[in-house]
Amino acid sequence: MDNLSLLMDGFGSVLTPQNLLFACIGVLLGTFVGVLPGIGPAMAVALLLPVTYGLDPIGAFIMFAGIYYGGMYGGSTTSILLNTPGESASVMTALEGNLMARAGRASQALATAAIGSFIAGTIGTLLVVFFAPALASVAVEIGAPSYFALMVLAMIMVTSVLGGSPLRGFIALFIGLTIGLVGLDLNTGQPRLSFDQPLLADRIDVVVVAVGIFALGEALWVAAHLRRSPLHVIPVGRPWMGREDLRRSWGPWLRGTAYGFPFGALPAGGAEIPTFLSYLTEKRIAKRKGVDEFGKGAIEGVAGPEAANNASAAGTFVPLLALGLPVTATSAVMLAALQGYGIEPGPGLMTDQPELVWALLASLLIGNALLLVLNLPLAPVWAKLLRIPRPQLYAGILFFAALGAYAANLQAFDLFLLVLLGLLGLAMRRFGLPVLPLILGVILGPLMEYRLREAMAISGGEVSGLWSEPLAVVIYVVVAIAVVVPLAVRRIRPTPAAVADGLDSPADEEEKVR
Amino acid sequence: MSQPAAVTIVVGWTPDEFGEVALHRGVEEARLRGGRVVVVNATRGDALVDDRYADEDQLTALAAELGAAGLEVDVRRSMGADVGDQVLAVADDVSADLVVIGLRRRSPVGKLLMGSVAQRILLGADCAVLAVKPAG
Numbered sequence: 001m002d003n004l005s006l007l008m009d010g011f012g013s014v015l016t017p018q019n020l021l022f023a024c025i026g027v028l029l030g031t032f033v034g035v036l037p038g039i040g041p042a043m044a045v046a047l048l049l050p051v052t053y054g055l056d057p058i059g060a061f062i063m064f065a066g067i068y069y070g071g072m073y074g075g076s077t078t079s080i081l082l083n084t085p086g087e088s089a090s091v092m093t094a095l096e097g098n099l100m101a102r103a104g105r106a107s108q109a110l111a112t113a114a115i116g117s118f119i120a121g122t123i124g125t126l127l128v129v130f131f132a133p134a135l136a137s138v139a140v141e142i143g144a145p146s147y148f149a150l151m152v153l154a155m156i157m158v159t160s161v162l163g164g165s166p167l168r169g170f171i172a173l174f175i176g177l178t179i180g181l182v183g184l185d186l187n188t189g190q191p192r193l194s195f196d197q198p199l200l201a202d203r204i205d206v207v208v209v210a211v212g213i214f215a216l217g218e219a220l221w222v223a224a225h226l227r228r229s230p231l232h233v234i235p236v237g238r239p240w241m242g243r244e245d246l247r248r249s250w251g252p253w254l255r256g257t258a259y260g261f262p263f264g265a266l267p268a269g270g271a272e273i274p275t276f277l278s279y280l281t282e283k284r285i286a287k288r289k290g291v292d293e294f295g296k297g298a299i300e301g302v303a304g305p306e307a308a309n310n311a312s313a314a315g316t317f318v319p320l321l322a323l324g325l326p327v328t329a330t331s332a333v334m335l336a337a338l339q340g341y342g343i344e345p346g347p348g349l350m351t352d353q354p355e356l357v358w359a360l361l362a363s364l365l366i367g368n369a370l371l372l373v374l375n376l377p378l379a380p381v382w383a384k385l386l387r388i389p390r391p392q393l394y395a396g397i398l399f400f401a402a403l404g405a406y407a408a409n410l411q412a413f414d415l416f417l418l419v420l421l422g423l424l425g426l427a428m429r430r431f432g433l434p435v436l437p438l439i440l441g442v443i444l445g446p447l448m449e450y451r452l453r454e455a456m457a458i459s460g461g462e463v464s465g466l467w468s469e470p471l472a473v474v475i476y477v478v479v480a481i482a483v484v485v486p487l488a489v490r491r492i493r494p495t496p497a498a499v500a501d502g503l504d505s506p507a508d509e510e511e512k513v514r
Numbered sequence: 515m516s517q518p519a520a521v522t523i524v525v526g527w528t529p530d531e532f533g534e535v536a537l538h539r540g541v542e543e544a545r546l547r548g549g550r551v552v553v554v555n556a557t558r559g560d561a562l563v564d565d566r567y568a569d570e571d572q573l574t575a576l577a578a579e580l581g582a583a584g585l586e587v588d589v590r591r592s593m594g595a596d597v598g599d600q601v602l603a604v605a606d607d608v609s610a611d612l613v614v615i616g617l618r619r620r621s622p623v624g625k626l627l628m629g630s631v632a633q634r635i636l637l638g639a640d641c642a643v644l645a646v647k648p649a650g
Contacts (some may be wrong), residue, residue, distance in 0.1 A: 227593045228559055229593065232563065386563040387563050389560045390557065390561060390562075
């Protein structure tokens with residue numbers, strides 16, 4: 001029970017007035033950005049990065065944890081009340097949730113989503129507490145070749161398994177890797193892709209890339225589609241649920257958690273698959289019980305996927321903390337924040353920065369509880385946010401984007417880069433390229449190169465050194481399976497993405513940013 | 515655009531009490547003067563949610579109401595930078611003789627922050643404008 005006492009220490013450092021304030025700000029901000037489709041927690045964290053350099057890392061990460069979980073909650077509100085899932089993970093929630101809301105049961109749908117998220121998030125975070133240190137202590141032994149293989153695995157999984165089109169995923173990944181290459185080669189001091197620009201030789205700041213792609217790209221995309229037929233939000237009071245709803249919800253909550261956590265914890269990442277599986281399972285169970293309300297607004301169809309969604313969000317902290325491998329856009333940006341503080345992410349993180357790690361885990365639990373307390377009464381207020389006219393909203397975002405990009409290095413040149421990257425972000429949205437592989441390429445690329453160099457140095461330049469460890473071989477086999485199996489499965493049954501497309505949801509145009 | 519013999523009344527309509535009172539008055543005028551009614555429902559379309567832009571159910575209810583009054587249903591819906599301009603454009607298009615709008619109460623802060631659709635229609639219309647308020 002060593003972990004539990006460490007977690008208690010974490011609570012000790014979080015439960016100060018200042019840090020609780022950060023947790024509150026993070027949770028509110030996260031819900032804010034989660035409610036509004038197109039603006040996700042990743043963008044919010046990216047915009048806040050330069051602001052938080054003035055804070056100590058613990059305060060900043062408490063805020064980021066709040067934003068991450070808050071974004072999950074906010075997304076469910078929009079999908080239930082408006083049928084426009086803010087992020088790909090809430091597509092399945094929207095299915096039954098919106099039907100429930102139309103049937104006048106919006107309060108119960110919101111309540112089961114909020115309580116389910118809380119339960120799944122809490123169980124998930126506790127599982128992280130037990131798994132992450134164990135994994136990290138094993139991972140410290142992993143050599144550079146296996147590490148490199150793991151990173152390849154994470155990239156392949158995120159690129160080809162998640163999202164509709166592997167080709168588009170790989171295009172985005174390679175654009176990201178290319179951006180990550182710009183600047184001085186750390187080993188030899190040679191400038192790469194810097195076009196003789198001394199400012200480019202200094203590498204492109206991750207903040208500028210993230211803000212450009214997420215914030216500016218989205219703002220330009222919205223400006224290009226400014227006027228769209230407005231929707232009607234279903235009026236809702238304070239969320240609540242009766243005994244019958246509770247009885248029907250707890251099973252899906254637990255099953256959803258069981259689906260969500262492993263998918264988040266594996267470097268496969270993503271919440272699309274577990275939410276989809278949870279939805280299918282609940283539907284099948286309901287059919288067997290003979291009370292199949294699916295298609296008419298079944299509470300099980302909201303409770304299960306919403307729990308799966310949050311459990312997988314919690315699960316992504318396992319690879320992030322134990323291996324330094326992010327699998328969602330938000331955790332990728334959080335990794336960049338770690339680097340901004342000069343903290344090296346990886347298996348050593350748990351032992352080098354125990355205070356930060358355990359404070360982060362404790363703040364996840366606190367943030368989760370805060371969300372439940374804040375969101376149940378505040379749901380009608382969040383629904384009002386949807387009335388904000390886009391010009392006002394995006395003017396604010398652009399202001400913070402420009403401020404953040406400039407503040408990162410106090411270089412006017414970064415604003416020029418910001419505009420370029422914003423145009424790239426717009427083009428990616430126009431051509432349906434996913435943003436996650438790009439941001440992963442930018443952030444993980446340099447780390448991957450470092451491991452590759454290390455592995456090559458060990459083997460004396462022999463390429464075979466890359467598969468000299470058994471673990472590396474196993475991982476490459478998994479990579480091969482991960483590439484082949486989806487191709488085979490896709491022929492047999494539709495992917496979650498294809499099912500979601502069939503819903504003709506307006507979210508199709510929204511970039512799937514998490 | 516051929517000039518219709520009967521008078522044409524344009525109603526700026528929203529699915530709420532203000533639209534309702536304007537519609538009632540417009541229908542009344544049309545009966546009195548033997549004219550037709552053109553209903554305009556416009557939005558800026560720049561927010562995710564706009565309750566003043568009617569959904570399918572509200573449009574069906576509107577059509578039923580107009581039908582019950584024995585009028586042909588002519589509803590124009592549009593999206594553009596300014597709701598007032600959209601009403602004026604329809605009034606221009608059908609050579610309206612009268613525009614009926616519902617007036618909202620605005621707080622001092624509201625006056626500061628938002629432009630007034632009613633003001634724009636009152637100042638910009640080429641024909642008479644009738645502004646009505648809900649009772650109470």
